Structures are given as C-alpha cells and as structure tokens.
Amino acid sequence: MADSSKSKIPIHVSNKKALVWNPEDASTLRSKYRVTGTLIGTLPSISQQNVFLGLPLLLMPEEVVLLVGNGVAVLLDDSTSHRTSTAPELREWHARRIKSAHAQIALPNDASSSSSPEALRKRAEREAMRAARQSALAEMTKRRGMLQVRSPAPVVLDSLPPYTVHIPSTSDGLSWYNPAEYDTLSAASAAGIWTYPSTYEERARCAVFRALSEKGYYMGGGIRFGGDWLVYPGDPLRYHSHFVATVYPKPTSSLRPIDIVALGRLGTATKKAHLLCGWDEENDSVDFYSIEWAGFG
Structure with a gap:
C-alpha cells in the first residue's frame, strides 16, 4: 500500500469491478484521457428507465491497467476502506446531512x-x-x-419553485472512511485487490488497448459487433466507430479463411472495418490488419 498523490483519480474496486463515483473524475477521464467506461447507475428522478444511466462509471479492465500504469489513477479497496462506525458518528453525520439539505432548499420570502x-x-x-x-x-x-x-x-x-439538493457521491467526507490506496498494479495484485492481467491473453489485450489509445482512439465494448472493442476516431458521443477490433494473442494464433470471411462480412454489414490485432511479446510490438468487403457493383 502506498500514499498516492491527491491529483490522481481514485478508482474504487469492489468484487474485482473498477468504479468511478466522482462526476468530475468521470469527465476528466473522458475529455483528457479518452476513457469513456460505461455508466451503470440509475438517475434519481427517472429511476425506472434504463436508456440514460448515471454514476458510477464502470471501467473495462484494460482501461484500469492503462490509467494506473500511466500514473493517472490509483486503486482503492472499498472493502477495507470503511471501518465500523460508532453511534455518535452516525448521529453527527445524519445531522450534517439534514443541515446541508435544509440549507440547499431554503427559499427567500418572495x-x-x-x-x-x-x-x-x-x-x-x-x-x-x-x-x-x-x-x-x-x-x-x-x-x-x-x-x-x-x-x-x-x-x-x-x-412551486424548483430546487435541487446535492449529495456527495463518494465517502471522502465520512469520519470512518480511510481509503486503502494502491498506486501500482503490482501492489494491488500482491494484496489480492486487482489481479488483471494475469494470463498471456490478458497481457496481449492490454498491450493492444494501449497501442490503440496511444494512436488517439477511443474504445468501447465490442461484443455486440462480434469483437473485443469498438474503435472510435473521437468521442463516441460525436462519432460512429470505424473499426471492430479483435485481439489474437500470439503471432502463431490460428486464423482460418472462414474467420476472415465472417469477420469481413460482419464488419461491412455494420458499416465498419474489422481490425485484427496481434501482439508479439518478444518484441513488445502490435500489428494491425483491417478487413472489409470491397469492389461490389
């Protein structure tokens, strides 16, 4: 365990899932580091719908490895960061919360x-x-x-005049919260908090993800389009993806002709090119090959 810089973004780990709870941090990850994640929380005012979601932001394992490896973020173990609170602490916290809510909804006479x-x-x-x-x-x-x-x-x-009550999204203000932080992947792995990547295939995925990120691309989940990620030339809120990426862990990984035909047809049907990505561990290099149908008509 290590003391991290306050400028690093905290990633809360719970049951091997990486979550970002702070809205400013989620915005910084998207705008500065091209990490979009997936919002999985319900919105307070429209909790019954599941089209537009809110915090927390769930990160892909490759995104976590990239951020921590670049010194941008630290991992926080949520299971050990909260000690058992006492009755006086709970009463004091409840009183502060009620006072804050009353202060926010206080209205002028007119x-x-x-x-x-x-x-x-x-x-x-x-x-x-x-x-x-x-x-x-x-x-x-x-x-x-x-x-x-x-x-x-x-x-x-x-x-009635509208009002909004803001509540904290993290536990930073709680007296019984002492974050257990890990600023390196090796330290988090030794503590059993975060073990990804642990296999050759996972290391290959991380290497390919890093290579695509360094080229300026945004990545999102690609399972719906038959690949590992969708690759965007810019923010997914503004652009459609150009590629569907599939990782082949080793230079000797088998690639059948029928796979080339299937991936090419799938990519063309969804108006994308399918990107075959291979990692050579010995040279620590990544190769890319795109497949798409052409010459129709």
Whole structure:
C-alpha cells in the first residue's frame, strides 16, 4: 500500500469491478484521457428507465491497467476502506446531512423574485387559465341549480419553485472512511485487490488497448459487433466507430479463411472495418490488419 498523490483519480474496486463515483473524475477521464467506461447507475428522478444511466462509471479492465500504469489513477479497496462506525458518528453525520439539505432548499420570502421573466409570464398564464376554468365551472353550476361545495384548493406543483439538493457521491467526507490506496498494479495484485492481467491473453489485450489509445482512439465494448472493442476516431458521443477490433494473442494464433470471411462480412454489414490485432511479446510490438468487403457493383 502506498500514499498516492491527491491529483490522481481514485478508482474504487469492489468484487474485482473498477468504479468511478466522482462526476468530475468521470469527465476528466473522458475529455483528457479518452476513457469513456460505461455508466451503470440509475438517475434519481427517472429511476425506472434504463436508456440514460448515471454514476458510477464502470471501467473495462484494460482501461484500469492503462490509467494506473500511466500514473493517472490509483486503486482503492472499498472493502477495507470503511471501518465500523460508532453511534455518535452516525448521529453527527445524519445531522450534517439534514443541515446541508435544509440549507440547499431554503427559499427567500418572495420565491418569485428568483424566477426569470419567462417563468413568471408562464406562471401568470397558468393562473389565468385556472381562474377562467373555475369561473366557467361556477357559472355552469349556477345555471343548473346545483349546490356548489367548496373544496380545499389543491397544491399545484407547477407553482412551486424548483430546487435541487446535492449529495456527495463518494465517502471522502465520512469520519470512518480511510481509503486503502494502491498506486501500482503490482501492489494491488500482491494484496489480492486487482489481479488483471494475469494470463498471456490478458497481457496481449492490454498491450493492444494501449497501442490503440496511444494512436488517439477511443474504445468501447465490442461484443455486440462480434469483437473485443469498438474503435472510435473521437468521442463516441460525436462519432460512429470505424473499426471492430479483435485481439489474437500470439503471432502463431490460428486464423482460418472462414474467420476472415465472417469477420469481413460482419464488419461491412455494420458499416465498419474489422481490425485484427496481434501482439508479439518478444518484441513488445502490435500489428494491425483491417478487413472489409470491397469492389461490389
């Protein structure tokens, strides 16, 4: 275990899964280091849907090896970083959380003073329409000779000013949290926290991933397209992938003609080229070969 620099991004490891909980860290990984990961958390306001997700950010093993190997991130063992909290600590933490929430939702006496002119105009229109409907209902009731029973005015949510309560996404502020940090892969492996890569195939994947990253590409999971990764020329939010990459661990790995045909047809059908990647451990070099159908028509 080693003390890491505060500038390094913490990667929380739980059950051999690497997670990033801090939104600023997730943004830095994407914009500066071309590491996108996969969001797997639900959003508080729309927790029932699974199209747009939130934190934590799940990293691929190759992304973790690249970041830690480059000195960008440290590994934190979540299972040993939290000691058992005491009752007074829990009470104090709960009081601070309630106080923070109250401070964030505290509203001025005149809530409308903080609203924009457009919001005030829309609110006035809603109130005018509501008054018109009530007037029309009262007139109809009077004409029919029906007894109108007054009921309590309902709470109209549209008329309430919105507010947002921010809660911390990490355990940094907890008094019983003492992060167990590992700033090298060897130290994390010795502690049994992170053992990837442990085989020749895993080392080959890491070498190919690093080579693609050094060429400026972004990588994402490629299992849906029959490969190891999707390779993007820029941020996946702006670009479609150009390649589907498959790793062949050894220079002597077998590659059948039918595999070449299948991968070529698959890549062409999905408007990509299939990238065959091979790692030579002896020379520590990576070779790339692209396959795609051509000459139609």
